Amino acid sequence: MSKAAFFSLILGFISMSALAQQRPPAISSPNVHADNSITFTYFSRTAREVKLSGEFLKEPVLLTKDTSGIWRVTVPPVTPDIYPYNFTVDGVGVADPNNTQIFANERFKRSIVEVKGDKPLVHSLQNIPHGKVTYHTYSSKTLNTTRQLLVYTPPNFDASGKTKYPVLYLIHGGSDTEETWTKVGRANFIADNLIAQGKAKPMIIVMPYGNVRPAPMADFTKDVVNDIIPFVQANYPTQTDSKGRAVAGFSVGGGQTLNIGFTNTDTFAYICSYAPYTATDEFKKNFTDWTPDADKVNKQLKLFTISVGTEDFLYESVKQNIAMFQEKKIKVEPLIVSGGHTWMNCKLFLANSLQQIFK
Amino acid sequence: MSKAAFFSLILGFISMSALAQQRPPAISSPNVHADNSITFTYFSRTAREVKLSGEFLKEPVLLTKDTSGIWRVTVPPVTPDIYPYNFTVDGVGVADPNNTQIFANERFKRSIVEVKGDKPLVHSLQNIPHGKVTYHTYSSKTLNTTRQLLVYTPPNFDASGKTKYPVLYLIHGGSDTEETWTKVGRANFIADNLIAQGKAKPMIIVMPYGNVRPAPMADFTKDVVNDIIPFVQANYPTQTDSKGRAVAGFSVGGGQTLNIGFTNTDTFAYICSYAPYTATDEFKKNFTDWTPDADKVNKQLKLFTISVGTEDFLYESVKQNIAMFQEKKIKVEPLIVSGGHTWMNCKLFLANSLQQIFK
Known part of the structure; x- marks a missing residue:
C-alpha cells in the first residue's frame, strides 16, 4: 500500500480534509432506503453515459450526473430479495466499484444488493444455529x-x-x-x-x-x-x-x-x-x-x-x-x-x- | 441474467460472432509472460487517461490506447510474488475489471496478479497435503x-x-x-x-x-x-x-x-x-x-x-x-x-x- 493510499484510508476513518477534497469523493453505493427503494451512485467526471441494469428492472435506466461528477439514480421500491446489478459506462459493463458485495463470476462484472424487508426470507441471516x-x-x-x-x-x-x-x-x-x-x-x-x-x-x-x-x-x-x-x-x-x-x-x-x-x-x-x-x-x-x-x-x-x-x-x-x-x-x-x-x-x-x- | 448476457456468455464459450463484434471486445488482463513481464489491458472508448499503479512499480505508468479503445501497458520483468495493483481512470482508482482475483478490501479497489516464477515460493500452491x-x-x-x-x-x-x-x-x-x-x-x-x-x-x-x-x-x-x-x-x-x-x-x-x-x-x-x-x-x-x-x-x-x-x-x-x-x-x-x-x-x-x- 502506498503512503497516500494508506492516509486516504486513515483520513476516511477520521474526517474529510482539504486534501480529501481534491480526491474522488467517497461514494456509498448502493443505498437501500426504508421503503425498499434503492439509490445507486457512480463517480466519473469524464464518462458520457452511465446506465444501471439490474434483475429488479425490466430495462436499464440512465443515471444522472451532477456538476461534481457524481452519477445517481433511485429505483422505486423493489420486492425484498438479493439482486445482481451492474453499470454500463460508455458501453462497457462494470461492477459497482463502491460495493464490496461482488457477484462471484469469471465473466460478468456484477454486484449484488440485498433488500432485506421486514420479515426474514428463506436466505436471510437469522439468529439461529449456523452451519x-x-x-x-x-x-x-x-x-x-x-x-x-x-x-x-x-x-x-x-x-x-x-x-x-x-x-x-x-x-x-x-x-x-x-x-x-x-x-x-x-x-x-x-x-x-x-x-x-x-x-x-x-x-x-x-x-x-x-x-x-x-x-x-x-x-x-x-x-x-x-x-x-x-x-x-x-x-x-x-x-x-x-x-x-x-x-x-x-x-x-x-x-x-x-x-x-x-x-x-x-x-x-x-x-x-x-x-x-x-x-x-x-x-x-x-x-x-x-x-x-x-x-x-x-x-x-x-x-x-x-x-x-x-x-x-x-x-x-x-x-x-x-x-x-x-x-x-x-x-x-x-x-x-x-x-x-x-x-x-x-x-x-x-x-x-x-x-x-x-x- | 438477461438473455443477451447469457448468450454473450455462450458465444464466449464457442466463438466470436458478428454479433459479438459490436460488443466490447473480450479482454484478458493481466497476462504474465514467460520472462515475468506483465501486460495489463483495459477497455474504454471514452476514457482520457488510464494509469497503472502496482506494488511492483515505483511510480504509476500510463497505458496506451489503440484505435479500438483497448488500453495496454507492459511492465518489465518483476520478481516472482503476488502483487496488488489497480488502474486510475480519469482520476478514479478501479480494480482490473477483467481479473477475477480481487483484493479483499472494503475501501481500495485493487486486483492481484501472481507471478509464479520457476521455483515454488513460500505461498505457492504445491502438490503436498493441504489444510x-x-x-x-x-x-x-x-x-x-x-x-x-x-x-x-x-x-x-x-x-x-x-x-x-x-x-x-x-x-x-x-x-x-x-x-x-x-x-x-x-x-x-x-x-x-x-x-x-x-x-x-x-x-x-x-x-x-x-x-x-x-x-x-x-x-x-x-x-x-x-x-x-x-x-x-x-x-x-x-x-x-x-x-x-x-x-x-x-x-x-x-x-x-x-x-x-x-x-x-x-x-x-x-x-x-x-x-x-x-x-x-x-x-x-x-x-x-x-x-x-x-x-x-x-x-x-x-x-x-x-x-x-x-x-x-x-x-x-x-x-x-x-x-x-x-x-x-x-x-x-x-x-x-x-x-x-x-x-x-x-x-x-x-x-x-x-x-x-x-x-
Whole structure:
C-alpha cells in the first residue's frame, strides 16, 4: 500500500480534509432506503453515459450526473430479495466499484444488493444455529490439477462418524465459481433456516467448481464421480448409498446435473435440475437416441425435478426437456414458477429441493 | 441474467460472432509472460487517461490506447510474488475489471496478479497435503451482532479431540476483511508449505474480522478475548494455556495485535506485530504512561516480534515503538527487512512467525 493510499484510508476513518477534497469523493453505493427503494451512485467526471441494469428492472435506466461528477439514480421500491446489478459506462459493463458485495463470476462484472424487508426470507441471516462452509483444496486425477471445492456442514455437525450424513452435490451456473452458491445463492443460510425450522434434514452440501475448460465438459462428470465423491467420503461421515446422494445445479450446472445424474442413477437417487442449459455436446451424446429402462430408472430415483421460470429465456427449451423425459417414461416433477433465469429463482428452487430430498 | 448476457456468455464459450463484434471486445488482463513481464489491458472508448499503479512499480505508468479503445501497458520483468495493483481512470482508482482475483478490501479497489516464477515460493500452491479453511458464522455478544471468521486447520487435522492444537489469531489490515489473509496473504498455503517442510508445527489459524466500526476499536480486543477465543475453543480441539496461543496482525491489525497481546499476556505467549499502525486511541490509552512489570511480562511471553520494512512509511513510527518497548525493558525481537508497507512483506513476516511460534 502506498503512503497516500494508506492516509486516504486513515483520513476516511477520521474526517474529510482539504486534501480529501481534491480526491474522488467517497461514494456509498448502493443505498437501500426504508421503503425498499434503492439509490445507486457512480463517480466519473469524464464518462458520457452511465446506465444501471439490474434483475429488479425490466430495462436499464440512465443515471444522472451532477456538476461534481457524481452519477445517481433511485429505483422505486423493489420486492425484498438479493439482486445482481451492474453499470454500463460508455458501453462497457462494470461492477459497482463502491460495493464490496461482488457477484462471484469469471465473466460478468456484477454486484449484488440485498433488500432485506421486514420479515426474514428463506436466505436471510437469522439468529439461529449456523452451519459452516469449508474451503478444501483437492487433487483431481481426472483433470490432473489441484482445485478448490466448498463443503457446507449443518449446525451441530457430528464429525465423530457416529452420524452418517446425506450429501447434496450442488453445481453453479456457467462462468460462476465454486463460491457463487454461497456468496450469491446463500445456500448455507437457506440450509440453516430450513434445518432450524425442521423442514430440511441435516445434510452436507458440496459445491464444486464446474468449469473444466479446456477439458471437455464430460470430464466434470468424471471429476464428480471419480474424484470429488471419494474425496468427500474420505473426509466426512457420509451415507454411501444412492439414497444418501443428490445432485442439483443451475443453468449450465443444471445441464451438468442431468448428465451427471442420468449417467449415474446407481450413485444419485435425487436429481434436481434448475433452468438447465442443455445445448452441449455432452447432453446430445447422453440424451439423443437415449433408450432408458424407465422402470429401472424410476425405481432408482426417489426424486427427479426440473424447475424453471416462465420468463426464463430457456423456458421453451426446458419444456422440451421435460417432454423428452416424459416421452421416455421417466417420472419427472416439473416446478414451473414466474420469473426469469435468475439467482432469485435459483434460491427458491434450492429451498424447494432441500425440503424434498433425503426424506 | 438477461438473455443477451447469457448468450454473450455462450458465444464466449464457442466463438466470436458478428454479433459479438459490436460488443466490447473480450479482454484478458493481466497476462504474465514467460520472462515475468506483465501486460495489463483495459477497455474504454471514452476514457482520457488510464494509469497503472502496482506494488511492483515505483511510480504509476500510463497505458496506451489503440484505435479500438483497448488500453495496454507492459511492465518489465518483476520478481516472482503476488502483487496488488489497480488502474486510475480519469482520476478514479478501479480494480482490473477483467481479473477475477480481487483484493479483499472494503475501501481500495485493487486486483492481484501472481507471478509464479520457476521455483515454488513460500505461498505457492504445491502438490503436498493441504489444510482447509472454514467460514464460520458466530454471535459476538460484545458487538451484539453475527459475524464471520475463518479458521485454517492443518493437513491431516485430527478432530477427535486426541490432539490439542495451538492457535494463532491472525488479524488483517485496516479496511481489509476476514478473507484478506487467505485470498491475498495465502496464509493457508504458507502454513501448508512450512508444515510439509517440518518448519512449522501443525496449528490452527483463526482469521477474524477486525473492523468493529462504529464501535470503538477496543471492542475488538473484547470480541477476541470474550467471544472468539471461547467460540474457537468450543469448536476445535485447542491448547488452552497461553503457550498454545499467539496473536499476529498487519498494519492497523498490527496495532490491534499489540493492544490485544499486551492487555492479555496471561492469554497469549506469542505476540507478532507486522508494520503496526499505532496512532489510535486504544494504543494511546494502553501504552502512554504504561508501567509494565517487565520481568513478569518477559516470563509470560515466549516471543514478541515487531517486523517492518525500511521503505515502509510507518518505519520511523515502528522504530519508535520498538524503542518504547525496549525502554520499558520488554524483550522484543525486531525483524527489519527491505520493502514497504506491502502484503509481499506481510507474507514473509507471517512465514517467519510460523517458524518461531509454538516451539
